[in-house]
Amino acid sequence: MTTSAFPEGVKRCSGSQFILWLLPAFLVLLIAAYAMFRVWGFGLNQTNMNDAYGFALWIWADLAVIALGGGAFFSGFLAYIMGVKQVKNIINFAVILGLVCYSMALLLLGLDVGQPLRGWFIFWHANIHSMLTEVAFCLTIYLGVLIVEFIPVILENPKIQRIRFFHHLSHNMHEIMAVFAATGVFLSFFHQGSLGGVPGVLYGRPFAFREGLFIWPWTFFLFTWSAAAVGPLFTASMCRLTEIITGKRLVKDEVYQLLAKISGWMLLTYIIAKSLDTIYWATVTAPSAGFSLMSFYTNNPLYGIWILIAEIVICGFLPALILITQKGRENRRLLFAAAALAIIGLCINRWVMVLQTLAAPLKPFDEWFMYSPAWTEVVTTIMPVAVGIIVISLAYRYLPLFPQERELNP
Amino acid sequence: MFPFAYEWTWYLGQYLFMGAAGFAISVVGAGLTFCIIKSIIDTVQEDEGSSDHH
Numbered sequence: 001m002t003t004s005a006f007p008e009g010v011k012r013c014s015g016s017q018f019i020l021w022l023l024p025a026f027l028v029l030l031i032a033a034y035a036m037f038r039v040w041g042f043g044l045n046q047t048n049m050n051d052a053y054g055f056a057l058w059i060w061a062d063l064a065v066i067a068l069g070g071g072a073f074f075s076g077f078l079a080y081i082m083g084v085k086q087v088k089n090i091i092n093f094a095v096i097l098g099l100v101c102y103s104m105a106l107l108l109l110g111l112d113v114g115q116p117l118r119g120w121f122i123f124w125h126a127n128i129h130s131m132l133t134e135v136a137f138c139l140t141i142y143l144g145v146l147i148v149e150f151i152p153v154i155l156e157n158p159k160i161q162r163i164r165f166f167h168h169l170s171h172n173m174h175e176i177m178a179v180f181a182a183t184g185v186f187l188s189f190f191h192q193g194s195l196g197g198v199p200g201v202l203y204g205r206p207f208a209f210r211e212g213l214f215i216w217p218w219t220f221f222l223f224t225w226s227a228a229a230v231g232p233l234f235t236a237s238m239c240r241l242t243e244i245i246t247g248k249r250l251v252k253d254e255v256y257q258l259l260a261k262i263s264g265w266m267l268l269t270y271i272i273a274k275s276l277d278t279i280y281w282a283t284v285t286a287p288s289a290g291f292s293l294m295s296f297y298t299n300n301p302l303y304g305i306w307i308l309i310a311e312i313v314i315c316g317f318l319p320a321l322i323l324i325t326q327k328g329r330e331n332r333r334l335l336f337a338a339a340a341l342a343i344i345g346l347c348i349n350r351w352v353m354v355l356q357t358l359a360a361p362l363k364p365f366d367e368w369f370m371y372s373p374a375w376t377e378v379v380t381t382i383m384p385v386a387v388g389i390i391v392i393s394l395a396y397r398y399l400p401l402f403p404q405e406r407e408l409n410p
Numbered sequence: 411m412f413p414f415a416y417e418w419t420w421y422l423g424q425y426l427f428m429g430a431a432g433f434a435i436s437v438v439g440a441g442l443t444f445c446i447i448k449s450i451i452d453t454v455q456e457d458e459g460s461s462d463h464h
Binding site for chain 1: 411415417423424427428430431434435437438441442444445446448449450452453456457
């Protein structure tokens with residue numbers, strides 16, 4: 001069906017079909033809202049976090065969604081600063097995806113602080129030597145930037161465009177979008193990096209501690225690099241998923257292939273740097289603290305050496321090599337299989353840097369500290385997926401997200 | 411965050427951190443303000459143009 005509220009020249013499903021599609025997502029949201037009520041109402045005793053796990057599932061989810069949402073800043077960098085025109089065909093979608101990821105990350109942090117009424121302390125009484133303070137400032141300001149970047153997309157709805165002021169506003173905002181995009185890149189560089197810096201500066205945790213450059217451990221640069229490499233692949237994968245669900249082609253293959261090529265080279269250089277970092281850590285940094293590499297991978301039920309191989313070889317080198325070859329990129333299935341591997345690799349990286357860091361024993365008489373999340377943590381961690389489905393569905397239905405849609409679906 | 415908060419100290423690190431944060435907020439705020447003012451001017455000019463035409 002078509003109405004004047006939909007983007008010009010495109011077809012969308014009926015209202016009842018749309019509501020039916022959104023229903024499961026709203027159900028998950030309802031359960032998550034109940035879990036949030038319990039956590040905020042009764043405190044962090046509703047979770048399985050404890051003295052050993054001050055950081056747990058939520059922080060992993062935060063780090064993962066922020067890195068995956070990095071597609072917004074890197075696509076913005078490519079489109080508005082480097083002038084790569086083809087990326088503009090997917091930039092609106094990248095912004096929405098980034099907005100969902102970042103707003104959900106902040107919501108999970110709001111749960112994780114345990115005392116949300118004191119959440120403003122980190123801004124007001126800022127300890128500027130803390131990586132987490134830098135993360136809080138950059139994340140919050142960058143969320144503001146993403147909202148500003150999203151406003152002109154909303155204003156492009158045909159009904160809103162009829163109001164002349166909004167028509168001019170969306171035009172004028174597009175004109176100076178490079179300024180907002182540059183600010184976003186500046187903020188993202190620092191918060192992605194500082195998220196990596198948090199484990200990297202933990203002197204008392206030899207699994208995570210890294211040496212580095214001036215005040216920044218190597219993990220600072222590796223986190224930014226990996227987010228810039230995998231973020232656009234996540235954007236492309238979610239776009240492809242939207243194509244499969246809607247049964248329409250939304251973006252030309254050349255856009256996917258260009259993103260895959262850029263991400264492939266970024267991923268290859270990242271994984272080489274990550275490998276060098278791992279070798280130096282395993283042969284110099286960890287032994288200097290009295291640990292061997294296998295100290296961190298044996299005598300526990302979860303963290304075998306397989307996790308390191310999975311992260312670096314199977315979900316690192318393999319997808320990077322597929323994506324840098326033209327044949328790999330031209331085969332759509334192979335391209336998205338490689339993208340999925342890269343996304344899994346990034347999630348494994350964030351998992352080990354948060355949770356394996358806390359699980360590994362520090363003293364010879366220590367046992368591995370294992371942790372399994374409570375249902376409240378699991379449901380609230382799934383919540384970003386439900387919110388993503390709702391927001392992206394609404395945006396796809398009412399906003400012109402994909403400039404190539406009309407041409408590809410005559 | 412501000413000089414009147416008790417933990418504030420006057421030194422380079424504080425200037426750099428808060429300066430960068432303030433700069434980012436100012437750029438976004440100024441950009442947004444510019445767009446809103448220009449849109450108001452554009453709308454008024456368009457209205458005047460269309461009334462002159464009639």
